[in-house]
Amino acid sequence: MHCVKAFMVVLLLLWSSSAMAVTLTWNANTEIDLVGYKVYQCGALPCAPGSGREALIVSLGKVTSYDIGTPSATKYYYITAYDTANLESGGSNLATYTPGSQTATVVPIANIALTIVGTPSLGKWGVEGSTTDMRDVKATVYLDGKMYLTDSTPPYSFPASSGFTTTGTFGAGTHKVEFVYYLEGTATEIGRANVTVQEGTATTSSPVALTVVGNPSARAWGVEGKITDTRPMSAKIYLDGNLHHTENFAPYGFPGDNGITATTGSFGTGPHTVQFVFYLQNTTTEIGRASVTVQEGGQNNVTLSLVGTPATGPWGVMGTTTDTRDVMAKIYLDGNLHHNENFAPYGFPTDTTTARFGAGTHTVQYIFYLEGTSTEIGRASVTVQEGP
Numbered sequence: 001m002h003c004v005k006a007f008m009v010v011l012l013l014l015w016s017s018s019a020m021a022v023t024l025t026w027n028a029n030t031e032i033d034l035v036g037y038k039v040y041q042c043g044a045l046p047c048a049p050g051s052g053r054e055a056l057i058v059s060l061g062k063v064t065s066y067d068i069g070t071p072s073a074t075k076y077y078y079i080t081a082y083d084t085a086n087l088e089s090g091g092s093n094l095a096t097y098t099p100g101s102q103t104a105t106v107v108p109i110a111n112i113a114l115t116i117v118g119t120p121s122l123g124k125w126g127v128e129g130s131t132t133d134m135r136d137v138k139a140t141v142y143l144d145g146k147m148y149l150t151d152s153t154p155p156y157s158f159p160a161s162s163g164f165t166t167t168g169t170f171g172a173g174t175h176k177v178e179f180v181y182y183l184e185g186t187a188t189e190i191g192r193a194n195v196t197v198q199e200g201t202a203t204t205s206s207p208v209a210l211t212v213v214g215n216p217s218a219r220a221w222g223v224e225g226k227i228t229d230t231r232p233m234s235a236k237i238y239l240d241g242n243l244h245h246t247e248n249f250a251p252y253g254f255p256g257d258n259g260i261t262a263t264t265g266s267f268g269t270g271p272h273t274v275q276f277v278f279y280l281q282n283t284t285t286e287i288g289r290a291s292v293t294v295q296e297g298g299q300n301n302v303t304l305s306l307v308g309t310p311a312t313g314p315w316g317v318m319g320t321t322t323d324t325r326d327v328m329a330k331i332y333l334d335g336n337l338h339h340n341e342n343f344a345p346y347g348f349p350t351d352t353t354t355a356r357f358g359a360g361t362h363t364v365q366y367i368f369y370l371e372g373t374s375t376e377i378g379r380a381s382v383t384v385q386e387g388p
Helices: none
Strands: 009-015 020-026 034-042 055-060 065-069 075-083 094-097 105-107 112-118 125-131 137-143 146-151 156-158 173-183 189-199 208-215 220-227 233-239 242-247 252-254 270-280 286-296 302-308 315-321 327-333 336-341 346-348 360-370 376-386
Touching (some): 020 075, 112 173, 112 189, 156 173, 233 252, 302 376, 315 360, 346 360
Antiparallel strands (some): 020 065, 094 105, 125 156, 137 173, 233 270
16 A cells, blocks of 8 residues: 545434444555554544554444444544555544534545755755645654653744754654644644654665785774765774764874875784774764775794695695685686685685696785685795605
């Protein structure tokens, strides 16, 4: 049920010889996946979906009326439609029954429209609300389920009530803004509407990307951080859990930058973790974070073993690493890339074969990376004499 229309609910008073019976009637919906309708009752106002006062009294099929009997106290009613996926529409207009009266009150549903202003994916945004109800009304505005402001004068706007539409930022991700309209000075709700807004780029992965520069295995390396969010940012950069420095302008580099990319340095043999945490500048609103672990002096965690007999026959090299993460190896012969290995065992010229490559000396080098990244975790090389 992609778009369920609003209902116009009519209360009909049907009389019998013994007692008055009250029947709700409504216009039928035409959606092809319509299953039926649900009738809700409240004992007090406000009475609407999510008000906390509503109680489901019956789920119906494709009928257009329901007998509510003769309530002994004033009751309020609205109806929703539901589809084959059990998704419900918004509530209908509100019908009120008061015992002892031969009339029933039907509150017309207000035509409420919400318009997103600004550019949520790139920067500041807001929401403007309007209603066709010409009476003196006010709007209570909620952000992510919490009351944000009350606006009594059109244009009814979020995030501020200032006589014109304003904008702001509220943190990357989804935000729900809801406008609930009441008759001014009363608790009589005349309608509500909500809109969900995606601030920043919608993505299931982090908007932050880190790239290792330099050569950690040779003890001179750095990290460059990038973020897809185009708003003004600051980055707090941590080394091994301790704040190293704060960057307010791109490029964001560790241990620093030269205006183009990250600079390099050495920080002690062994593993180091560098983390970048990005915030909207001059706020505590976090936009994204990422970390990378670098092995400085990486030769220590790579071992190469010669197999075969280079002096008299075919030979090869097997490589191993003590790093237990998902890694890959680039394997070079005499300075030229021979092939990539993505799974252990890491072998040259292959996992299970040996070969001859020409009499004389040959250098085989293995460089290990975290799989799918440019993060080097170690390297080693061996020089082999083929032939006598």
